[in-house]
């Protein structure tokens with residue numbers, strides 16, 4: 216059966232036009248001006264959950280209903296391609312300690328593992344849906360959700376089962392850290408991750424991920440995890456080069472992973488590999504914000520020719536934000552991106568990182584995922600940081616916020 220997280224599973228049949236759009240971002244340069252394919256004085260027709268027509272306001276065909284955008288901007292819904300929403304508890308104390316000078320380490324993950332194992336399925340689902348609602352209100356229409364706070368076959372698979380009911384992109388992250396009970400036998404833990412845990416999780420996930428880092432999994436362990444997942448039909452993505460310039464990015468490119476995520480510490484060879492390979496560099500500015508780490512250099516990646524995505528990394532440890540507009544604003548201020556580049560990376564870039572052709576752009580046939588901004592131009596997402604600018608959201612043609 217189709218997961219209920221699929222917004223197209225109950226597509227409406229009546230057509231709707233969104234008219235009087237001051238600036239429409241299509242992300243299709245063949246439809247409008249510049250790399251974002253901007254159309255001014257535009258209209259969009261939604262039918263059957265898809266974009267049926269795009270053009271200038273004065274040529275809008277008749278529809279069953281319409282919504283007046285009042286001259287404001289419409290953008291594709293944000294595609295948040297990296298989050299960890301299956302958890303219980305929070306880590307406010309750890310955050311406070313960091314803000315008085317303590318460094319971030321991956322060790323805090325075990326705190327959340329303990330709380331998550333104690334939670335009921337209903338508690339995990341309630342936390343997940345609350346965060347997904349927060350995201351939707353801020354314009355996000357596709358979310359990737361990882362497991363990784365269960366770290367047993369039972370707890371990882373139930374996390375993914377719960378995730379599948381509410382999110383369309385699910386990722387098995389049994390290789391998040393070595394849990395406390397395997398601290399003395401990390402390779403035995405990798406054997407669990409690639410054996411019985413994979414068997415239990417593969418039916419509920421599309422992707423497999425590994426945290427390739429000092430203090431988590433080394434290159435050989437990470438390769439073993441990803442190749443075992445791939446043999447079961449899961450597609451690889453990697454937590455790479457977050458804390459050190461380690462082997463994660465090169466491993467991701469070598470295996471043709473859809474995305475290498477974090478990319479905070481990159482060598483020139485890493486940048487070249489990303490520029491030449493098919494792996495998207497997904498940057499997670501909420502993480503550097505919340506760990507006081509240096510921001511990744513998006514400019515360096517873009518100038519080299521890499522494809523860059525932006526995502527929240529929403530999780531209770533390193534990045535407890537659900538806001539793509541926040542990530543766009545930080546990426547512009549701190550990472551060398553223009554407002555247009557950051558918006559592209561938060562929409563089309565996220566779709567590329569999830570290998571999805573049906574989202575991240577507004578063209579006829581694409582899924583009708585859009586956000587109306589309380590602003591005349593999409594640059595306001597960075598120009599007016601911290602201001603709630605998302606006025607309305609459609610997901611699969613349904614008005615959801």
Ligand code: NIG
Pocket residue numbers: 299321323324327426454457502528530531532533534
């Ligand atoms: O993407 N890097 C590993 N995983 C998460 C952090 C999870 C946590 O601290 O609980 C991340 O930042």
Ligand code: FE
Pocket residue numbers: 297298299454528
């Ligand atoms: Fe992460």
